[in-house]
Amino acid sequence: MGTRLERKLAFITGACSGIGQATAELFIAEGARVLAADIQDEAGAALEARFPGRLKYARCDVTQPAQIQAAIDRAAAEFGGLDIVFNNAGAGGQRGGMEEMTVEGWDQTMNLLLRSVMCGTMYALPHLKARGGGAIVNTASISALAAGYAPVAYSTAKAAVLHFSKVTAADLARHRIRVNAVVPGFIATQIFGTGFGLDRAGAEAMAATLSERGAKLQPAARVGRAGDVAEAVLYLCSDAASFVTGTHIVVDGGMTIGPRSSWDPEVPNAVREALGITPEMLQALADAAKAKARG
Ligand code: NAI
Secondary structure (H helix, E strand, O other): OOOOOOOOEEEEEOOOOHHHHHHHHHHHHOOOEEEEEEOOHHHHHHHHHHOOOOEEEEEOOOOOHHHHHHHHHHHHHHHOOOOEEEEOOOOOOOOOOOOOOOHHHHHHHHHHHHHHHHHHHHHHHHHHHHOOOEEEEEEOOHHHOOOOOOOHHHHHHHHHHHHHHHHHHHHHHHHOEEEEEEEEOOEOOOHHHHHOOOOHHHHHHHHHHHHHHHHHHOOOOOOEOHHHHHHHHHHHHOHHHOOOOOOEEEEOOOOOOOOHHHOOOOOOOHHHHHOOOOHHHHHHHHHHHHHHHHO
16 A cells, blocks of 8 residues: 555546556555546446445446536545546547548547547536646557557547647646646557457457567567556656646557667568668678777
8 A cells, every 4th residue: 555645536537447447446555535437337336345435436428528527526526526537438439540430430439539538627627626736647549649550530539638638738737737648558458359349358358368469569578557557647646746747658668669670670670671781781791890899
């Protein structure tokens, strides 16, 4: 048990699985009380039973603004205030690129991933102001930084979440409210399976497969876990980050450092290949440099 969030009152969306659940558990271990907002009633009840008096579950579909407002108001009423908001709930949304796009899919994805974050911020504002300040963290994604990691609608929504975090940090600084984002890479959670239409058990099996096989996806040479992201969220919400606002922490095991060839010696460097530079030429250069150094 730590004390980094002692007496803090937190609202977390998507708290019944993956990154949100790991964050709820870590927050509680650090002294916070948590209102866990999600649409998984059974999992929510199980969490309440695990953390009596420390965690309350609220059914809250984040695509429904009125439900977000009701859950936030309930958190503030039950706990006597609100210090921390983690706008995290999400799913894959509209699959594919522009050839698969539909207006409905686009709107649903934006409502789930972006409007929800705006609503979580807007409805929490009076409660955070009443406490004299607070911390908001929003979950973005490495798909906000570059193409190739996720579908078009999802990636666009996450890029907007990143920018929203910056502009609201500026807007809310006068109220002593800090706003930051976390930017996860590939984290072994159920989100991949649910995106393929699997039920939660099937999605958990797919997460386990990613856990077994995902080490080679990134330079860190191990799979990303929900707890890795939770640690970053804890830091951003704690007093240790009181001078940190309007920015983000990338938790991706180095996946976005650069092209795979920059860190994986088994992958050929495409630029060198395009220049016609062969491994033999590089070896000859290295040998010549060594010979020169030896005199
Ligand atoms: P997860 O599937 O394990 O957890 C997502 C949670 O959000 C679930 O408990 C689900 O019930 C809840 N949720 C989904 N739709 C909801 C709705 N309409 N209203 C309320 N709750 C809803 O997935 P994970 O990975 O923990 O996802 C959390 C966040 O992290 C999401 O925003 C996701 O986009 C983001 N993320 C995840 C990455 C990964 O590799 N797992 C990478 C980058 C970002």
